[in-house]
Amino acid sequence: MRVRARATKPQTALVNSTAPYPAFVGGYGSGKTHALLLRTLTFIFGDGGNIAYYLPTYPLIKTIAYPRFTEALDGLGVPYKINKSDHIIDVNGKQIIFRTMDNPERIVGYEVSDSMVDELDTMPTDKARDCWNRIIARNRQKKKGKNTVAVGTTPEGYRFVYEKWVKERTPSYEIIRAPTYSNPHLPEDYVDLLRETYPAQLLEAYLEGEFVNLTSGSVYSNFSREAQDVDTTITKGEPLHIGLDFNIYHMAAVVHVMRKGKAHAVSEITGGVDTPAVIKTLKERYGDHPIIIYPDASGGAGSSTGAAQSDIKQLKQAGFSINAPRRNGRVKDRVASFNRALLDPMGNTRYCVNIEQCPSLALSLEQQAYDKNGEPDKSGGLDHILDAAGYFVVRQFPIKLKPKANQPKRWS
Template sequence: MRAIHYNALAAQYWFLRSRAQFAGLFGGIGSGKSHAGCFWALLKALRNPHCLGLIGANSYHQLEDATLRTFRRLLGEYGIAHRFNASDMRFRLANGAVVLCRSMENYDSLRGVELGWFYLDELRDTRLEAWRVVQGRLRATNVDAREGRVTTSPNGFNWIYDEFIRRPSGDPEAGRLYEAVFARTADNHHLPPDYVAALAASYDPFLAAQELDGRFINTTAGRIYHAFDRSLHVSPDADFIPGAPVLWALDFNVTPMTAIIAQWEPVAAPPSGGPAEDRAEAGRGTGLRVVDEIWLADSGTMGMCEEFARRLEARGLGSAALRVYGDAAGRARSTAGKSDYAIIRQCFPHATLCVPAANPPRRDRYNAVNAALCNALGRVRLRIHPRCQKLIADLEQVVYQPGTGLPDASNPLLGHISDALGYLLARVMPAGRAGVTVGRW
């Protein structure tokens, strides 16, 4: 029998030592959860050469790019001879063990499989039905113990919370079957020294509790822009800066059509994060100020351009450098045969368009706004002039539909101008993520 030495972090150790049938390691980004999960899967395959095992992830992208890369690296580090059949997506180890590799997006393909063990990585976006199907396949008899392990960062009070936390705490039988172990990013001493601080700077405290501390928190209830505080963020000092570059962000609704006008705070050091072209402006600061807003009822893109030009001229900024951000749908929408951005380029030929091919997910935009309002280090990077009353109202009043990640649409006038701000901030300030012998075979 050969011993494997694994330098486990504390949370990894307790996860690997669990004797529950179903154990989960819930941790922050970079906390070492997937590494521990893959090591557990390797041990299980080595100890049980005659049964079928499963390594899964939420999507094939995650499976190929993250989970299996880690598993292959461990096979190499421990000198485990193996073959991988890419067409079948399965490993065969030298001892005869077979490990299936599957995406939980196609969980129905597992209904005819008999498993001795399974390991599922990044389960946070997986459907409960997929989990139930995999649990139901755990019925092989030629295995030391029928067990399943999961590793993931939390994602609100979803079914994973119910399965591993809520139900076991109130049901003694479930408490014997399930165990939850938690890992913080900061507890992984293998990470670069500035890794956690850099992530904390791009997360609001609410998001940091989930993404860095691995805590289950409610991410789909209450105010979307929970970090906004009128007393902190609204200031008459956040006014136009003569001669400074202008950032213009739009939401292409018709009633209303909205936009915000922003400028960088005049600080010498450029911020980190965001595409390289958005970090290239000399002398731009690490914070933004929203200096004005445009709210037009029943207007078209040309009307918006005319009003924006009028605002710039009134402030002596008609010749200022201009960067345009906003809704990616404006690339396709047609007004008199031209897209919205074609009309903008026609009106402002000197402008630089900074619009992606597709909009970032809502959650990414919401996180970017909250992190700019106040990050996990307590730093405010966004100020708003009091004249921006529509934007202020949005930041105070836009809420989630209960139990969803979608905004409450009961007031059709809310949510548009804050979307414009989100398109901008998701682009320029995106929200970032003792040695013991623990096994033998």
């Protein structure tokens, strides 16, 4: 059976690549996952054997892989069976085996002829390298022609994909470039939204699909003491919006008030011992105020005291309202939201700081740097107060850039 579907030029290049290790390196919305899906279906109805499809985490298998593959197979009118406990789709007498890369040691116990790797560059370099070596080791089913591993990813600085496909490139490694605008099926304003959201350096990566240095400069480059400093104070009885980071002996909280749609950081707590201690401090200081806590979402599963009750449950029992997602989003998205709130491309500021009352927050915004992996550096102790503020900012001023690309679904 020959799979026919509309595809962009870069997507077609990945599907038809005969290189052992082709990589589709593209900007946001460039159609990386769709390209890998098309290649998977082409191979599953070809001369090869089983196929492994790798994603960073298991939730992505449920929310991205299953829906897209079932839609495609239904469109083709092909019978298939999903084993969700083993994460396998049986189709055409073969198997599509879904696995994750969050624990490289679990990439064992099966053999395939070809593999697809989605968003390899989102992981730290050493972990990505470990996964890559293990993935290649699984590719040992005999087939007509070469065994292959294809990658689809957005470049995240000079990480593993740059190392393997650019710096140490051999003839077996093919790179296929795919800027965001190569996909004509995105919403009309999507590229403009990217330009409004990200600084020029990140646009090269997230729009153009280029490898750039994401480890230089200040993380919060839009912060300026002169531009963001205010003398705002808390008024009697007004609601307080408090970002909170859980770390035993390093609990951090930033207290915000809203003024005409803008957030003003007006107080901070640093060096808190644990969650009960922070609760006590908040009640003593702000007992006559409605309090909304924006915590680290991981606090729903653990406790800074080792107690049976989670940190978030303790906050709820203390009478505080909670505003938190089910799980934390990407750190880079939180940083982008924060920088945009500090100063957007139109010159507007939506996040201000009373520097006299929040000296640690101001210092951290000013001095936080990147580590060698392109992540905000945690070694200097500046991250706790920034994480606390960031959990509030990303909920109050989120960046909504999830494109609903109308990729044609004409299957035949």
